[in-house]
Amino acid sequence: MKIFYMDWACYAGEDIVRAFSGLRDGKGAAVELVRYPFENTEKRTDPAFEERFLADLTREEPDAVFSFNFYPLISLVCGRAEKPYIAFVYDSPHIAMYSYTILNPCNHVYVFDSAVAETFARQGIGTVHYLPLAADVRRLDEVRADTAAHRRYDADVAFVGSLYTEEHTFYDRMEPKLDEYTRGYLQAVMDAQLQVDGLNFVEECLRPPIVEKMLAAYPMEPNPDGVETSAWMYAQYMLNRKITQTERTLLIRRIGERFGAERTVALYTRDASFSLPGVTNRGRIDYYREMPLAFKCAKINLNLSLRSIERGMPLRALDIMGAGGFLLTNYQQDFLDFFVPGEDFVYYENDEDLLNKIEYYLTHEEERAAIAASAHDKMAADHTWESRLVLILEDVFGEDAVTMSEMRMEEG
Numbered sequence: 001m002k003i004f005y006m007d008w009a010c011y012a013g014e015d016i017v018r019a020f021s022g023l024r025d026g027k028g029a030a031v032e033l034v035r036y037p038f039e040n041t042e043k044r045t046d047p048a049f050e051e052r053f054l055a056d057l058t059r060e061e062p063d064a065v066f067s068f069n070f071y072p073l074i075s076l077v078c079g080r081a082e083k084p085y086i087a088f089v090y091d092s093p094h095i096a097m098y099s100y101t102i103l104n105p106c107n108h109v110y111v112f113d114s115a116v117a118e119t120f121a122r123q124g125i126g127t128v129h130y131l132p133l134a135a136d137v138r139r140l141d142e143v144r145a146d147t148a149a150h151r152r153y154d155a156d157v158a159f160v161g162s163l164y165t166e167e168h169t170f171y172d173r174m175e176p177k178l179d180e181y182t183r184g185y186l187q188a189v190m191d192a193q194l195q196v197d198g199l200n201f202v203e204e205c206l207r208p209p210i211v212e213k214m215l216a217a218y219p220m221e222p223n224p225d226g227v228e229t230s231a232w233m234y235a236q237y238m239l240n241r242k243i244t245q246t247e248r249t250l251l252i253r254r255i256g257e258r259f260g261a262e263r264t265v266a267l268y269t270r271d272a273s274f275s276l277p278g279v280t281n282r283g284r285i286d287y288y289r290e291m292p293l294a295f296k297c298a299k300i301n302l303n304l305s306l307r308s309i310e311r312g313m314p315l316r317a318l319d320i321m322g323a324g325g326f327l328l329t330n331y332q333q334d335f336l337d338f339f340v341p342g343e344d345f346v347y348y349e350n351d352e353d354l355l356n357k358i359e360y361y362l363t364h365e366e367e368r369a370a371i372a373a374s375a376h377d378k379m380a381a382d383h384t385w386e387s388r389l390v391l392i393l394e395d396v397f398g399e400d401a402v403t404m405s406e407m408r409m410e411e412g
Contacts, residue, residue, distance in 0.1 A: 001025040001393075001402065002060070006038040006067035006074060011090070011287055011315060012385070013068060015136035019385035023393075023402045031402060034062060044072045044099060044225050057081040064396060069094060070109050072101040072225070079104045084396050088388075090133055092116070092309045093236035098228035102127060108396050113312030114334050129395070132334065133315050134388045135322030137380040143292040143323070150297055153290075155266035155280075156362055157255055158298035160291060161316060164245040165271050171242040174218035182213040190243050193307065197331040197349070200310045202243075203235035214238075240307040248304050251354060252279055258355050263362065268294055295325035299368065300361055303329035313338075318383060321345065321375035326368050328357060338383070344375040 005017065023031040036056070043049075054077050057065070065078050070087035078085035079101075087109045089097065094111075102109065102120075107127040111117050117130035145153070175183060189205045206214075211231050214220075220237070222228045253276050256265050260278015267274070268285045275281060285291050295301050303317040311333040320327045327345040329335070339345055346361065348354035361368045386404050393402045 001029070001397075002032040002034065002062040004034050004036045004057070004060070004062040004065040006065065006071070007035040008038045008040045008068075010040070010068045012133075012136070014288065015139060015385050016066075016068070016088075016389075018136060018139065019389055022386050022405050023389060024405055025402055026400055030405075034060065036065075038067070040069075041071070041073065042096070044101075044223065045076070046073055049073065050077050053077045054081055057083055064393075070096050070102070070107075072096055072099040075099075075101040075104045075107055078106045082106065084108055086110075086392060086396060088131070088133075088392070090315055092306060092312065093240075095223070095226070095228055095233070095236075097128070098226045098232075099223065100225050100227070108392070110392060111312075112314075112334075113309055114337075115310040115312070131388060131391065132313055132338065132383065133318055134383050134385045135315075135318045135379055137322045137376070137384055139288075140292050140295075140319070140323040143289075143296070145293055145296045149293045153266075153293045153297035154264065155294075155298045156263035157259060157300045157302065157358055158266040158268065158294055159248075159252060159302040159304065160268040160285065160294055161248070161304065163248050163252075163269050163271055163274055164241050165249070165274055169238070169242050169245060170218065170220075171238045174214065174238065177217035178213060182210060182217075185210060186214075186239065190239055190246070193239075193243055194247055195350075198311070198333055200235075200240070200307060202239050202307075203231055206231040206234055206239075236308045243307045244304075247307070249276075251302075251304060251351065252276060254351060254355060255279070255358065259358065259362075266294070266298065291319065292323045295320045295323040298325060299365075300328050300358055301325045303327060305330050305332055317345075318379065321372075322379040322383070324372055324376040326361065326372040327375065328354070328361070339375065339378065342371070344371060344378055346371065 020031055020033040025031055064084040064086055065074060066086045067074060069089050069091055075085050085106045089111045092113055109128045110131040111128060112133045114130045117128055120128035189202060193202055214234050215230060220230060220233045256276050256278030259265055265279045267279050267281045270284050272283045285294060301320045305314055313332060313334050317327055317329055329347050331347045341347055346357055348357050390402055
């Protein structure tokens, strides 16, 4: 079996390449992976690329094409070449999925948020499926925290992620141009959504008159080949990101105020200028080399999900558990289908609950370590990239299409 892997600088890209190397097809032969250079592009058409890619597919005759995230451009060519196109989407929102090309019969698109999968299913679209993300537990286990790593990364509480403060958000650019009523209405919607986890109602609150005001202040038009609405775009790319910015800043501020005087509260983010009392901003870290050490060396690792992720388990959370770190997260429904609260991870229900649980687990080391170990073992057994690829390729090509090599099964 030969797979074209669309190779761009994405999170977990090297992990998926490694996972493919541990697979064998139904005849016992190693799966051949061809790394095809690709630009992470928003283009919906590109005649030069389409011609070149179609020629390469015709010459190389792969059995399928695989990419992280969905690209209408790739789908167009795979449809012409009659090749299965497999896309594993880890971005949320991912506007490309709302292109009409999502209907192409060649597509096999997997999304990590069950709410997104249900949205497409309700429209009778059979090319989109729910599948949680995974982690390369073997790679994470190989990263050892030595004395130098502990000096660099030890923390009582740590958060790795964007605060969406690096540049003005779309909302911050739009807000000064809004009239007082619209500004107040949108603020009320965001304040209300901040109080609710597990259900996102922002888009439903954007009535046509409000959308018209937003369009006049900051135009955001749907793609001509897509079915996304302006309300969806404003909800996902403006309001949910602004809510996330506000929420993460408020929570990290409260954690710093409560624990920063006696404990180390570490923040790893792209905005090196961001500062809060009691919080140590350690800047950006590398996904492959440094992030696993941060997870291993922190007593408590936070997951504060992007608000556009309604139910799904973010990649950050799975990497934390795969690295053997202790995970404290906001409520995300999909966790409950695979992990047990209080046994594999802990979730908080509101701001005060978050602070109380941080205080509790900082002083209950054995319980904290047992929860982290349980999550790691479940990740290693059931939530690796190899196991996800087996499910995907069997879905596309039929039962027993691929297996993990004996060596990989023994390592698992």
